[in-house]
Amino acid sequence: MVPLSWYLMFAAALFSIGLFGVLTRRNAIAILLGVELMLNAVNINLVAFWRYSDVMAMAGQVFAVIVFAVAAAEVSVGLALVISVYRRRNTVVADELDMLKW
Amino acid sequence: MFTPITFASILPEILILALGLLILIFEPFWKEDQRRNAGWLTAGGLLVTMIVSLLFGRPGEPTATLGGMIRFDWLGFFLKMLFMFAGAATALLLMDHEKAGKRGEAYLLLLASLLGMNLMAVSSDLVMLYLAIETASIPLYILSGFLLNDERSTEAGFKYLLFGTVASTVMLYGFSLVYGFSGTTDLVEIAAMFTSSNLSPLLGFGVLVLILVGLGFKVSAVPFHFWAPDVYQGAPTPVAGYLSTASKAAGFAVVLRLFFIAFPDFSEVWMPILALLAAISMTVGNLLALPQTNIKRLLAFSSISHAGYALIGVVAFSELGATSVVFYLAAYIATNLLAFGIVMAFSRITGLEEITDYAGLSRRNPLLALMMLAAFLSLAGMPPFGGFVAKVFVFAAGVEANFVWLVIVGILNSIIGVYYYLNVLKYVYLYRMPGEDEEQHPVPLTRPYTIALVMLVVGVVLIGTVFAPWFGWSSDGVFVLFN
Numbered sequence: 130m131v132p133l134s135w136y137l138m139f140a141a142a143l144f145s146i147g148l149f150g151v152l153t154r155r156n157a158i159a160i161l162l163g164v165e166l167m168l169n170a171v172n173i174n175l176v177a178f179w180r181y182s183d184v185m186a187m188a189g190q191v192f193a194v195i196v197f198a199v200a201a202a203e204v205s206v207g208l209a210l211v212i213s214v215y216r217r218r219n220t221v222v223a224d225e226l227d228m229l230k231w
Numbered sequence: 232m233f234t235p236i237t238f239a240s241i242l243p244e245i246l247i248l249a250l251g252l253l254i255l256i257f258e259p260f261w262k263e264d265q266r267r268n269a270g271w272l273t274a275g276g277l278l279v280t281m282i283v284s285l286l287f288g289r290p291g292e293p294t295a296t297l298g299g300m301i302r303f304d305w306l307g308f309f310l311k312m313l314f315m316f317a318g319a320a321t322a323l324l325l326m327d328h329e330k331a332g333k334r335g336e337a338y339l340l341l342l343a344s345l346l347g348m349n350l351m352a353v354s355s356d357l358v359m360l361y362l363a364i365e366t367a368s369i370p371l372y373i374l375s376g377f378l379l380n381d382e383r384s385t386e387a388g389f390k391y392l393l394f395g396t397v398a399s400t401v402m403l404y405g406f407s408l409v410y411g412f413s414g415t416t417d418l419v420e421i422a423a424m425f426t427s428s429n430l431s432p433l434l435g436f437g438v439l440v441l442i443l444v445g446l447g448f449k450v451s452a453v454p455f456h457f458w459a460p461d462v463y464q465g466a467p468t469p470v471a472g473y474l475s476t477a478s479k480a481a482g483f484a485v486v487l488r489l490f491f492i493a494f495p496d497f498s499e500v501w502m503p504i505l506a507l508l509a510a511i512s513m514t515v516g517n518l519l520a521l522p523q524t525n526i527k528r529l530l531a532f533s534s535i536s537h538a539g540y541a542l543i544g545v546v547a548f549s550e551l552g553a554t555s556v557v558f559y560l561a562a563y564i565a566t567n568l569l570a571f572g573i574v575m576a577f578s579r580i581t582g583l584e585e586i587t588d589y590a591g592l593s594r595r596n597p598l599l600a601l602m603m604l605a606a607f608l609s610l611a612g613m614p615p616f617g618g619f620v621a622k623v624f625v626f627a628a629g630v631e632a633n634f635v636w637l638v639i640v641g642i643l644n645s646i647i648g649v650y651y652y653l654n655v656l657k658y659v660y661l662y663r664m665p666g667e668d669e670e671q672h673p674v675p676l677t678r679p680y681t682i683a684l685v686m687l688v689v690g691v692v693l694i695g696t697v698f699a700p701w702f703g704w705s706s707d708g709v710f711v712l713f714n
Contacts, residue, residue: 137411144404151397160393167400171407178411188416192358196403199365206369207392210376214389217382223393226386228465 136177144170157211157221161204168200240296240303242288243280243311244349250276251342258335266333270326270679273338277319277345281312293711299417300359302488306708307353309557310484314352316690317477317564318345323683324469324572327579330378331467337377341473344370348481355492357406357416360485361399364449367481368395371474375466387465394448394458402445408438409493418493425496435497442489443504449482450538451475453512463531468578471527472571475534480560486545487553491712498548506546506637512539513644520651526574526586529651530567533610536644537563543641544625547632553709555624558694558702562609562617565690569606572687573599576680581672586655590662594669599676600659602688609691611652612645617694624702 147166154160172193179189215221238245253276254269261268293304301307322338331337347367354360372395376388410416412434413424425435447455463471490501516536523529541563544556576599577592578584593600609616622645629638664672676684694701 148397148401157389157393161396164396164400167397167404171400171403174404174407174411178407178414182414186415188358189410192361192407192410192416195358195362199362202369203365203392203396206372207396210372210385210389210392213376213379213385217380217385226389228383228386 133177133181136173140170140173140177143167143173155222155224157214157223160223161207161211164207165200165204168196172196236294236303237296239288240290240294240301240353243284243315244346246280246283247277247315247342247346247349250280251339251346254335254338254342263333266335267326269335269338270322270332273322273342274319274679274683277315277322281315281319284308284311295355300356301350301353302355302711303353304708304711305704306484306487306557306711309704309708310352310480310560311349313480313561313564314345314348314477317473317480317568318342320568320572320683320687321469321473321477323679324472324568324575325467326679327677328467328469328575329579330381331470334377337374340370340374340377344368344374344473345477348477351481352484355418355488357410357418357421360489361403361406364399364402364445364485367478368399371470371478374470375462375474377467377470381465383465384467387462391458391462391466398445398448398455402442405438405441405445408441412438418488421493422495425494432497432500435494436500439494439497439501439504443501443508446482446486446489447508450479450486450541451535452508452538452542453515453535456512456516456535456538459535460528460531463534464525464527464584468527468571468575471531472568472575475530475571476564476567479534479538480564483541483545483556483560487556487709487712490545491548491553502546502548505542506634509539509542509546510637510640512536512542513641514539517644517647517651521647523651524586525584526589526655527571527584529586529655530570530574533648533652534567536648537567537610539644540622540625540641543629543634543637546634546637547628549628549632550706550709550713551624551631552628553712554702554706555621555628557705557708558624558698559621561701561705562621562691562694565687565694566606566609566616566618569602569684569687569691570610572680572684573603573606576676576684577674580674586658589655589658591664591667591669592659592674594663595672596674596676599674599684602684603659604656605688605691607652607656609695611649613649615692615695617691617698620695620698 147163150163151160175189175193290303296303326332344367347363350363354363372392375391376385378384413421451459513536516532520532541559544552609618612618612622626638
């Protein structure tokens with residue numbers, strides 16, 4: 130069986146790639162994609178931890194399922210807000226949205 | 232599994248859900264100009280919810296219900312009451328908002344996020360905690376970007392969503408590691424596992440930092456505060472008030488429960504981090520508030536600094552400390568909602584939000600100016616208002632826990648704060664409008680505003696003068712954190 134640490138390293142790498150994308154990308158859609166990668170890393174973590182500990186305790190699986198559901202809700206709201214911004218400003222580039230500044 | 236106590240423990244949430252459905256049912260039948268009545272329905276319904284919960288939903292012995300997802304105790308109950316009070320006041324302030332007030336969805340989203348906050352105050356399981364935080368946040372993203380035809384509002388919603396999702400995802404990664412290291416998601420069991428498993432402090436530090444990103448975002452502590460000024464300025468004003476009070480208080484509820492119940496063994500790790508965050512939040516918040524010209528941005532930076540003051544109580548990690556945090560939240564919710572309510576009432580008539588625009592307000596509406604005096608003096612920490620007593624308790628807790636340097640930073644910051652709060656009052660009371668014809672430009676208050684603002688002023692004064700019962704409730708509440 131593949132050791133647990135491999136899964137954790139994979140998840141950590143995925144999380145870092147997602148975070149890197151979030152911090153460097155300027156396009157809102159790409160930022161949301163980065164967030165999705167981070168959420169997937171979390172899910173890999175959760176399921177791996179669940180599988181390698183007490184399999185009868187369902188907490189890890191339930192947690193992962195709830196993370197899916199919340200991620201879906203978050204992204205749908207996110208895309209709706211992106212569309213509403215796009216309609217007003219004709220751009221989805223985060224840097225160009227700078228009306229609110231001091 | 233479903234015993235009467237299960238229902239009693241989530242009674243307020245059940246009633247809030249029913250209230251939301253009621254609004255969904257009624258709203259389509261109302262004509263355009265009647266739709267603002269949804270605000271009366273929301274506020275009244277929340278008042279009824281509070282009374283019914285007080286009568287039938289009082290907690291007894293702290294118990295875990297819903298399979299350990301929820302703790303039914305006085306801490307959660309007291310905080311829920313505060314959140315529902317803030318929700319009712321926000322609904323009243325929202326009613327006469329030109330664009331949002333006539334849309335039933337606004338009230339529904341308000342109730343949905345209130346539901347999430349209530350659950351944040353009581354959840355004692357990582358799964359429930361995450362779900363509650365997201366239930367509270369997602370409706371707030373929408374509410375911030377609610378005014379589709381307003382560039383500032385859409386931008387505020389967009390920014391809030393981007394910062395919010397990233398912060399909560401980083402926190403979630405921390406949660407997944409906590410689950411992995413302890414093998415359980417129950418907060419009490421997590422503490423027991425960490426006590427017996429002696430996890431290395433370095434790993435503990437890493438996990439705590441991940442979690443603090445999300446919670447720091449919620450309470451808008453520096454360095455996770457970037458969103459606050461932009462969102463407060465762009466979002467509809469009542470929503471900004473709600474964000475800066477109830478949402479922040481819910482974040483503190485989670486901080487208390489998570490750090491005091493799940494991570495007491497790592498207190499040597501998180502106490503210095505939080506002490507540093509508190510010191511930076513106070514200093515940065517207050518210093519950046521000084522050059523502000525927009526009153527909503529000023530209040531945003533002031534709310535960042537108030538997160539710092541409240542964190543002193545958390546850092547103290549004592550019964551007095553936790554009590555002072557809860558007390559601080561009660562005083563702060565009333566005070567800051569009052570401040571945002573006044574800003575809303577003023578800009579509804581005049582359409583202006585600059586501090587200089589407040590010149591001559593004392594002649595344009597003496598009552599509003601007097602309430603503004605109460606709100607800003609309470610924010611500055613002057614007796615006899617709530618803000619003063621709250622600060623005293625927080626600082627006392629800090630001294631008791633030997634964080635004297637932090638308390639000194641806090642006191643120096645309060646002095647900076649007095650300057651910019653009084654600066655606003657200077658415009659209100661000493662300056663006159665250009666043209667000196669204030670009588671021609673009155674700022675009338677509609678009935679919902681009068682009710683909401685008077686209710687909040689009474690709250691601010693009561694917390695500041697008759698503070699013993701409030702302190703008693705807070706201290707009854709936090710008793711469960713230490714036993």
